[in-house]
Amino acid sequence: METFEAIEKRRTCRKYLNSPIEWEKVGNILLAGSMAPSAGNLQDWKFIVVTNKEKRRAVSKACLKQFWMEEAPVHIVVCSEPKKCERFYGLRGDKLYSIQNAAAAIQNMLIAATDQGLSSAWIGAFDEDELVKVLNIPKYARPQAIIPIGYPAGEPNKPAKFSLVDLVFLDNWGGKIVNVDLVMDYWSEVIRNKIIEAKETLENEGKSFGSEFLKKSKEKLNKLTKKPKK
DSSP states (O other), rough: OOHHHHHHHHOOOOBBBBBOOOOHHHHHHHHHHHTTTGGGGGGOEEEEEEEEEHHHHHHHTTTTTTTGGGGGSSEEEEEEEEEHHHHHHHHHIIIIIHHHHHHHHHHHHHHHHHHHHOOOBBBBOOEEEEEEEEOOOOTOOOOEEEEEEEEEESSSOOOOOOOOGGGSSSTTOOOOOOOHHHHTTTTTHHHHHHHHHHHHHHHHHHHHHHHHHHHHHHHHHHHHHHOOOO
């Protein structure tokens, strides 16, 4: 699967098949996480792989009773080590860089899962104290997210996304691009929008256009079939 295809196909999945995952695929996901960028290349993350059924239920309970997570045969808990970042970057390392580093690793793992035909979710809602107890996480580490992974039971819904024109500024905040798709060479999007405009035009003006066309056609037909006077 191509990179952009995997990015586009990634979905949050909440229904999984009761099927085991090949360990090779789990290893690839973990490797993808470890290859993420991090501030100063500190790589201040640890990954806890949870496969035990009772543990998965306990993790699901700690995630504010999101028991649908149990269905996923593998949970990957991504933890950061904030003090490691703080030693080099002070408060900003503790409160920001450490979180960003973990987030980069999480996104890599989500894409790697999709690339291998698996589904996943990014779970950030959990009782941190309860999760720490369940997984025996030390005080110097902090859980950032849980990623349930498995084969999907059906196709996850595709969420609506904002258009780039609503998200992109040019040169400064508020600097709008008139046609962001054209500027960024997204010709497929430009063509798609033109097709939509054409359809809307036909829907709005189709009746009057059709009536006029029919009238002229009848007039032409009458002229052709009218018998000449003797």
